[in-house]
Amino acid sequence: MSSLLRLATAGSVDDGKSTLVGRLLYDTKSVLADQLDAIERASVDKGMTTPDLSLLVDGLRSEREQGITIDVAYRYFATPNRSFVLADTPGHVQYTRNTVTGASTAQLGVLLVDARNGVVEQTRRHAAVLAMLGVPRLVLAVNKVDLIDYDEAAFTVIAKEFAAHATSLGYAEGTVLAIPVSALQGDNVATKSENTPWYSGPTLLEHLEEVPVAPDPHEAPFRMPVQYVIRPRTPEYPDYRGYAGQIAAGTVRPGDEVVVLPQGLKSTVESVDTADGSLDEAGTGKSITVVLSDDLDITRGDVIAAADNAPKVTDEFTAALCWLSSKQLEPGARVLVKQGTRTVQAMVEELNARFDEQTLSIVDAPEKLELNEIGNVSLRLAEQLPVDDYTVSPRTGAFIVIDPKDGDTLAAGLVGHRFSQLKGVTEPEVA
């Protein structure tokens, strides 16, 4: 069982997400006395009789004044068996870009709905974004069940509707769970509620503790973008030459046959080094330094990959883009693409489609892509890049799009992703 779970939360304004996150921190004793004192004082000032747990997570003064959260915030809590990094993403409609940001590294998504309103547009939109980014598991926290008198029938209707939506997005049975909670009262967050005897599943915290984290398939082919070439040129290490990077997929061992891309040079791994000594094997996520048996010309931006299962090297591909900027995208736009450790010039040749995540339908050949929209584009690159399909190898199929003029991050990109991979998506009819 993995000990670190990265999760992202999303919900509409007023679903009580800040209170839920505050409740998780509070019930795992991640809140200390001085923080509690501060929120108790503030709650009294606001005329409340119990501490307002949402104040624990509403960070910036500008937010507190407006009463909404405006950016992804990261929260930390732990139980004896697992540490949690929670990306708390705001629910306001124009901030879908934050959901994309929070979800890009998440292993589980917690979507929040108000039990009185059920599944709403935002819920469907967020679930679609999480599905697209390949977040393996979803939890629907049906909040404020105290306000519907802990009504089982109402909960079941919401749970079923959400399960149907998640299935249409490609989530298998067993990867989605709905839990009736009251963040305000604490029902089924960390403690099993006596008010919901009809619910036999785990509490939210139990589920987070026990949910299997999809391990990276051990047999996934090795991929490591080279970050930096380590050449000490010291008396002790006069000829050392190692390629530093973080393993994006698969595992590597001394003796493995590898290919360096985009050049296509073949070599053998001589050693897998760290400051703590050489390793017999290193897996996904580990930062290592690879020494090869041949003297090759390798620089930052190259990719070292399994020789018998290398990514394709290409200067054009199609990709899904989550557009994160208020500057709109039109065909012909010149951008920078950062993928792995390489940044190259690129041109958006065509906008092939726009995905309407609300109706799960596809709009053909849109004229432009605007903030918070998701589209499929054809990109042509100034250089050859080794790329994988995002659905096969997320870390080598992911890229960001950068504005060459001001350096802003414009979009999140997923190589090869087609919306029809989300089941139930309606392709436009061919005339």
Added chain:
Amino acid sequence: MTTLEAAADAARDNLAALESEAIHIFREVAGEFDRPVILFSGGKDSTLLLHLAIKAFWPAPVPFPLLHVDTGHNFDEVIAFRDHVVEKYGLRLVVASVQDYIDDGRLVERADGTRNPLQTQPLLDAIADNKFDAVFGGGRRDEERARAKERIFSLRSAFGQWDPRRQRPELWNLYNGRHRPGEHVRVFPLSNFTEADVWNYIAREQVELPSIYYAHQRKVYSRDGMWLTEGPWGGPRADEEVHELTVRYRTVGDGSCTGAVESTASTVEEVIAEVQASRLTERGATRADDRMSEAAMEDRKREGYF
């Protein structure tokens, strides 16, 4: 496997993941920036930062200098430790001195004697004068609420200022370090460490720290509910009684506003036990500067403070 063994395994995995993430961040900056620098105060977070930088580039030396913003109100033990570390690893140290600014009138001493807010100008000048384009800091997102939204790559304007609305979305581990001339990027490799992680990692790696992090005898006086130490920064006032207590520091900052906590924890294991049992955050317990107002940190961050 017993529960205890499972918990120990879990902790090990978590620290390994945090270490790999931090090393990846150091190497990205080394690959993409011209003149990075590590902010180094001699405190535990910056010492940990340096430890991770050493591991990231091993067996080559760390390819960055250190920058210390010296308030002039330092603990002697911390300055001695700083110089020891610089010597041991053959590093280059740049010092930006608040005292110099006060001596020549560019800054004026505050009425309360606190110098933490005075660090911003010397820091920004040092960054500009040395043309540093990436500045590593030991900030962690768990420290307080304004930091919970901090990016790992945090863009600062030519005035060193942080604008929450200009921060870029950070996706996967693809960091965007683009900046205009005169702007720089603050980089926080410890973003996802918690205070407990920092101490557990220090224990695991046997990282050497300044002695004041461990229990020692010290003459202190009480002000605003904190134990402050005697020093050239003034205090105690006539009405403040001096006690000799066994104390240690949970954070190390400007001597005028960093409080000690009563503690007998004299080893890293004892400190970990104490931190786990503590009911106060480290900043709440020991930093007068953060108590000034709820939004104190948000304001100072906008101005270009760490």
